[in-house]
Amino acid sequence: MKGLTSNEKNRVLNSMAELVASEKVTILKANKIDLDSYSGKDIAMYDRLKVDDAKVDGMILSLEQLIADIDPIGKELYSFTHENGLKMTNKTAPFGTVLIIYESRPDVTVEAAGIAFKSGNKILLKGGKESLNSNLKIVELWHKALSENNISTDWVEYLNYNRTETQEFLTKPTQKIDLVVPRGGEKLITFVKQNATCPVIVSGRGNNFIYVDTEADLEMALKVIINAKASKISACNALDKVLINHNLINKEAFTKSLINKLVEHKVEILGDDDLSKFEKVSAFKDPNIWFKEFLDYKIVLGFVDSLDEVILKINTYAGGHSAVIITKNDETANLFMESVDSAAVYQNASTRFTDGGQFGLGGELAISTDKLHHRGPMGLQHLVTNKWYIYGNGQIR
Template sequence: MTDTKSLNETIITMAKAAQQASVAMMPVSSKQKDGALRRVAQLLDQNRPIIQSENEKDLLAGREKGLSKAMLDRLALTDKVIDSMIQGLQEVIALQDPVGSVDSLKLRPNGLQVGRMRVPLGVIAMIYESRPNVTIDAAALCLKTGNAVLLRGGSEAIHSNLVLAGILQQALQETGLPTDAVQVIPVTDRQAVNFLLQQEETIDLVIPRGGEGLIRFVSETSRIPVLKHYKGVCHIFVDEYADLDKATPVIVNGKTSRPGVCNALEGVLIHEAVADKYVPEIVKTLTDKGVTVKGCQKTVELCNLAEQALETDWGTEFLELTLVCRVVKDMEEACRYIHKHGSKHTEVILTENYSNANAFISHVDASAVMVNASTRFNDGGQLGLGAEIGISTTKLHAYGPMGLEELTARKFVVYGNGQVRN
């Protein structure tokens, strides 16, 4: 059993070291940060046998614990996964560094020039489950934006995460950057997370990435601001003016391409004006793809392939080949339903009516609202951010996929010429 006092002291020491590193990172040039990331990519390539040897320890322990095949697949650092990590680093290197950019520069009547400069957030604590490649992804985004990061991965990936941390710190040391800018919590004791979440004097932001249970625990325990999304209950509303030939592949893609991710489709709302024609068609198409459709009374009447939905099904994040289908009177009812059952993640309208599209965008509150496109596009890479550290469904300070800009804040900068205030 880990000594509680010793563990708390370890976390405090690491957090203080991260804070010092974050100060040292503030003036670092984009060229130097990119050089460090380039060295990480080289070391990942050169150290494949060591990485995979440590990863095998996690896989062996996972098999002994009875982890599912899907969990083991997520845990494995195959050559393909390492190639993907290297590619991800190259993509981050190619992105524009937002730190130091000044915008909204305005001339005041007294001659002062007032602008806003992008600056690092400071120290970020990242708490995540399973996939060890997140260790590299998160570190890369934080380093590119001049932040220090404390990484706490799942206990099932401890050997993998520690060997990756060693590579990250070696690259930082070799390129003259503070090695404490990236640290992995070296213990699996869950109490470490509790201690980490109490360090409000040294940590500026917590980003949990994983299941709803993890995110709720972090949100309820943390003294530090948390950027989060509890779940992704995403909907598509098929308007009376929808092109139904376009609608079907969009719905099928949203549900079946990767049903276990947060931007997967979980509910379809169909305008009553097209329900008689479209409900039987879309339910059969989805059923043929292996999807279980749970419908309202009207849906079941129109197509006997649909199961009667229970009251608890509405607003459920199924994360599997199941969704709900409901016939609605109009857009107003669709918006009310989304407001009640959605999770502010991704909402879509399928319509060829410009006014209806704009009304839906204005009335629906979600981190991404789309017209005639799959919910699966709510992703940092797909939306042009290049990469993301997570998706926020809270509005302070980011809403939606978090890329480089969302890992910075804006401070005021003022240029004067001897002005004094009257």
């Protein structure tokens, strides 16, 4: 399809924002059908599925931010004039067609699709069956926004496929796909990676760690850990593991305070051999639990002897998403942040900030834990590839 101008894209996004606002009640009604039909016991899935007034307002805000943001297409990245007179320029360009496969979250149908659209891509959406009514209503609004501006509805397409049909489409797509972005749990990501025949950006796996150093502010540590674990357990930036230095002054008192705070927030606590001796902590038997992202009211606590052990443990088990050190020692923090292999590393702050909106990107397409082609929250300016433009007057080599 012929590319759209910035003005055309912004007009569609503006129409979409107005339609989402005016159709809030119908979106909530469609979502209620999905909620009433959901029979699973996955509390994270249910939390992501639910749409309320605040989520609709978030959809509208993401569209308004996209309108205000600079168009990412056609930005000059590099230029060079060859000694023979050839003028060479490298510019940002759309991928082409982006397939977004996601579970449960109807807001993705607005936010991620909006980012993909403004970055010049045709969007294919494949949501989960649990959010079908919500997604179809929102896609209906996308088509209305496109039609109001005399632009083909082919720019946004919803794939109402079951698992077998999705697998077949990934393996043998009936149209050209340039990029697939799976947003969901590890099973979904594995399914897409095993079947897709085009590049895949891995998004969403957390298993995030916080390390409490010997020079930590312990009140701060409690506050940060509770926020990271309990404020939104369905988010991929939620906390799963806490490592406490054995040499921490008041280690026993701090650990007991942390356990009590977690219990107050109804968090189930699992511990290594030393930590499981504390009351209200259950011992775990399978060491592979260090690999697990919970998306639930569960957490693992463990003691460590050194910063080297912390770095090794995080780099071995974590999902490459977010890792935190709680310490007053900036030199220790810098060593931790430079050595830990995660997309986002923090000193003295909650993992819950790893988010496109919180990072000043507006919305986000995904949070990539890959190192290619972009790492961490992917906003509008990241969903681009590049293209070379060479201007000559008959040069040959």
